[in-house]
Amino acid sequence: MTTTTTTTAPAGRVTHEETRARFSDLLAAEWLKTWSLRSTPWLYVITALAVIAFNAGTAYDHYKYWYQHDGQSRTSFIANGIPLVDAFTANSAMVLVLALAAIGAVSVTGEYGTGLIRTTFTAVPARRSVMAAKALVLASVTTVFGALVAAASFASAQAILSGRNASVSLDHPDALRVIAASALLAPVAALAGLAIGTVIRHTGGSVVACVVVLLLLPVVLSARRHLTAVLLHTLPFSAWERLTSTDTQRSNDLFPWTTAGAWTVYVVWALAAGTVTVFAAHRRDQ
Numbered sequence: 001m002t003t004t005t006t007t008t009a010p011a012g013r014v015t016h017e018e019t020r021a022r023f024s025d026l027l028a029a030e031w032l033k034t035w036s037l038r039s040t041p042w043l044y045v046i047t048a049l050a051v052i053a054f055n056a057g058t059a060y061d062h063y064k065y066w067y068q069h070d071g072q073s074r075t076s077f078i079a080n081g082i083p084l085v086d087a088f089t090a091n092s093a094m095v096l097v098l099a100l101a102a103i104g105a106v107s108v109t110g111e112y113g114t115g116l117i118r119t120t121f122t123a124v125p126a127r128r129s130v131m132a133a134k135a136l137v138l139a140s141v142t143t144v145f146g147a148l149v150a151a152a153s154f155a156s157a158q159a160i161l162s163g164r165n166a167s168v169s170l171d172h173p174d175a176l177r178v179i180a181a182s183a184l185l186a187p188v189a190a191l192a193g194l195a196i197g198t199v200i201r202h203t204g205g206s207v208v209a210c211v212v213v214l215l216l217l218p219v220v221l222s223a224r225r226h227l228t229a230v231l232l233h234t235l236p237f238s239a240w241e242r243l244t245s246t247d248t249q250r251s252n253d254l255f256p257w258t259t260a261g262a263w264t265v266y267v268v269w270a271l272a273a274g275t276v277t278v279f280a281a282h283r284r285d286q
Contacts, residue, residue, distance in 0.1 A: 104193030146186025
């Protein structure tokens with residue numbers, strides 16, 4: 001990735017000029033690293049199947065036991081936004097966050113564990129550029145992955161519910177928001193895992209930290225007290241819950257917050273994670 005050219009100085013001396021690696025070369029190298037392990041595609045496939053299965057299973061439960069609900073419940077099923085809840089359930093979101101955060105963390109801790117990161121930094125001393133390329137490739141791959149999984153989950157859930165005339169289409173006022181929020185949860189979780197892995201540099205410790213920060217804190221923090229509710233609103237999983245919640249669910253919130261605020265949490269976490277990834281590696285590896 002870094003090339004050296006030899007030139008002749010005026011006095012007859014031979015000098016070496018180092019050519020800085022192009023950022024496109026770094027992106028290509030990180031892309032190759034991403035898919036060089038056979039386990040990586042399988043992790044994505046297994047995660048996708050698990051997420052879609054959780055959502056399809058919930059939709060099928062509603063389909064199977066449809067007539068056990070009273071008439072009012074069946075009538076208000078669509079009005080209460082339940083088809084959108086089935087399209088991407090909380091359980092499937094937890095699976096997505098855990099898997100993508102782990103993938104993000106391992107993408108850097110694996111290199112530290114094998115020593116490959118030292119080889120990379122020797123070949124390309126511009127550590128910030130290397131880590132920026134890693135973050136950009138990870139964000140791109142996981143965004144596409146999240147979009148495919150969210151779209152497949154929505155389509156499968158609505159296909160099942162259509163058997164009871166209880167499905168909604170993409171022109172539903174909240175459908176695209178639910179799909180986008182679920183899709184973008186993937187790169188946000190992956191970048192957070194990458195940042196945590198860059199700081200901790202140990203696979204086991206990084207995965208545990210991802211679980212604590214991304215999944216345990218939303219459970220521990222109470223939404224019934226103002227201070228903890230504010231802290232809760234700064235977490236990406238809580239932002240996903242806000243973006244995918246129905247009007248009925250939001251009516252019970254003691255401390256409501258806006259859709260724009262939830263989208264802002266996504267953006268801040270992604271930018272902060274990318275910044276930590278780039279500058280933590282640069283400062284610690286000098």
